[in-house]
Amino acid sequence: MxxxxxxxxxxxxxxxxxxxxxxxxxxxxxxxxxxxxxxxxxxxxxxxxxxxxxxxxxxxxxxxxxxxxxxxxxxxxxxxxxxxxxxxxxxxxxxxxxxxxxxxxxxxxxxxxxxxxxxxxxxxxxxxxxxxxxxxxxxxxxxxxxxxxxxxxxxxxxxxxxxxxxxxxxxxxxxxxxxxxxxxxxxxxxxxxxxxxxxxxxxxxxxxxxxxxxxxxxxxxxxxxxxxxxxxxxxxxxxxxxxxxxxxxxxxxxxxxxxxxxxxxxxxxxxxxxxxxxVFATRTARFGQVFTKKGFLRLRPEEMKSDLSPLDESCNCPTCIKYTKSFLSSLLHKEQTACHLLSIHNIYFLFTLMREIREAILSGELEEYARNFVLEWFNGVENVPNWVKEALAEASITLN
Ligand SMILES: [Zn+2]
CATH class of the missing domain: 3.20.20.105 (Queuine tRNA-ribosyltransferase-like)
Incomplete structure (x- = not known):
């Protein structure tokens, strides 16, 4: 050589x-x-x-x-x-x-x-x-x-x-x-x-x-x-x-x-x-779509005019602490601020998800964590796609 x-x-x-x-x-x-x-x-x-x-x-x-x-x-x-x-x-x-x-x-x-x-x-x-x-x-x-x-x-x-x-x-x-x-x-x-x-x-x-x-x-x-x-x-x-x-x-x-x-x-x-x-988290935020524990949420200015709840009730990000769906949807496609506030929420959501997965691995509770997350995201075990069940089973995680 x-x-x-x-x-x-x-x-x-x-x-x-x-x-x-x-x-x-x-x-x-x-x-x-x-x-x-x-x-x-x-x-x-x-x-x-x-x-x-x-x-x-x-x-x-x-x-x-x-x-x-x-x-x-x-x-x-x-x-x-x-x-x-x-x-x-x-x-x-x-x-x-x-x-x-x-x-x-x-x-x-x-x-x-x-x-x-x-x-x-x-x-x-x-x-x-x-x-x-x-x-x-x-x-x-x-x-x-x-x-x-x-x-x-x-x-x-x-x-x-x-x-x-x-x-x-x-x-x-x-x-x-x-x-x-x-x-x-x-x-x-x-x-x-x-x-x-x-x-x-x-x-x-x-x-x-x-x-x-x-x-x-x-x-x-x-x-x-x-x-x-x-x-x-x-x-x-x-x-x-x-x-x-x-x-x-x-x-x-x-x-x-x-x-x-x-x-x-x-x-x-x-x-x-x-x-x-x-790029999905920030790209989709720019189009008015955010992650919540219950799945994707699309902001709809007309429907959300008087919705005073945050994007996700369980989220502690700077956006959810301060702003309502009503306010955020009113800015959508009009002000740069909307893209900024929604991007922060989505990035915070993924960082929190990863931190929680990490903590669950360290504490030996990954199966319980993954089960709760999946059931909430898909709103019940009957809606969970087969591939998710099979992949999790491969990782020794069952949903029942
Ligand atoms: Zn948030």
Whole structure:
């Protein structure tokens, strides 16, 4: 083996993972990263361009946020690596001294940009500004993520829809493993940053196994489950999550990408996932939809004119303490304040959910907690979908 490659394999990743409690497959842990501790299971809000839409950094801090997500593609475009390098990274640039995780940038290109094409070299796409052909390689993704200085960087993967053909899924899965070597080689190890690999393989368990084996052999500090939440059936979704958490190393963090519905967070935490991210909480808030213990609630200005109750009776967030449905719905689609107050509620709701799951794991009461949450969310056991029952049963949790 060439010396450079050997040196890279000995990278000391700046991550400590301590499991503090478990309930069958579920774990409660602390991930110690360069910018502090993260208690898991954790929901990570998505700040596409570095900041969360409608919520200030001070408020994120007060809500107890320990880690934020940033998008490499957007940050690489603006402010760009030159500015980020001048500030020694995104933390200094935006004044956020807690942890940051960045995606590889690949997903944005495939999902947002027309005519993205994936070759062995990288993801080729049409520049949204001038229409020229651009190429995101594993090396370029690492260069941008090193400039951002995220505490956790994601390796560039060959993103594909879980409903693609087996041939395409197989190609994506092998290519993702080949690209991880290029990511490790391109990483500047003088930067105190971690690199997570992304397990691919669609809905095919045997392809997932190939991907798992290839990535685990790289001895990375953590692993993500990618390629889900792409419109697949829930029965397929939870089985692949369970399959992956079953085979991923117990002593390393597992991150399920792009999943953020409250019920999915609960079920997948029970199945042994530690980290989640999703834009849904803040995006749906902007359209006037909030989470409550009894399920989704859509604000309807006409119907709620004289409704003086809070969004959720059991919620202690800054929005629910002060404001009524009547007031909040009157601002909807008229004032930025509505988006701000509803986003705070939704983020607080997910943070509280994750904290309660964690406490239930630590106190040995996860089964009771999960049962109560599910029965209230679906309003009775007769309304609980089969996939939820089956997935929870796999995690040794019954609803009766
Ligand atoms: Zn609230």
């Amino acid at each position: 060439e010396p450079r490659k050997r040196a890279k394999l000995a990278i000391k990743w700046p991550l400590k993972f301590t499991i503090e409690g478990r309930y069958h497959r579920a774990r409660a842990s602390t991930i110690t990263l360069p910018h502090g501790e993260v208690q898991t299971p954790v929901y990570m809000p998505v700040g596409t361009k570095g900041a969360i839409k409608g919520v200030t950094f001070q408020q994120m801090r007060e809500l107890g946020c320990q880690i934020l997500l940033g998008n490499t593609y957007h940050l690489g475009n603006y402010p760009g690596t030159e500015v980020l390098d001048n500030f020694s990274g995104l933390h200094n640039f935006e004044g956020w001294d807690r942890n940051i995780l960045t995606d590889s940038g690949g997903f944005q290109m495939v999902s947002l940009l027309k005519l993205a094409q994936i070759t062995e070299e990288g993801v080729e796409f049409e520049s949204p500004t001038d229409g020229s052909r651009m190429l995101l390689t594993p090396e370029e993704s690492m260069r941008i993520q090193n400039s951002i200085g995220a505490d956790i960087m994601m390796a560039l993967d060959d993103v594909t829809n879980p409903l693609s053909t087996k041939e395409r899924l197989e190609e994506a899965c092998h290519r993702t493993t080949r690209w991880i070597d290029r990511c490790i080689l391109a990483h500047n190890p003088s930067k105190p940053q971690n690199l997570f690999g992304i397990v691919q393989g669609g809905l095919d368990a045997s392809l997932r196994d190939i991907s798992l084996e290839g990535l685990i052999s790289k001895n990375l500090p953590g692993y993500a489950i990618g390629g889900l939440a792409g419109g697949e059936a829930k029965e397929d979704f939870w089985k692949i999550v369970a399959h992956c958490t079953n085979k991923l190393p117990w002593e390393k963090p597992r991150y399920l990408m792009g999943v953020g519905y409250p019920i999915d967070l609960l079920v997948c935490s029970c199945l042994g996932v530690d980290m989640f991210d999703c």
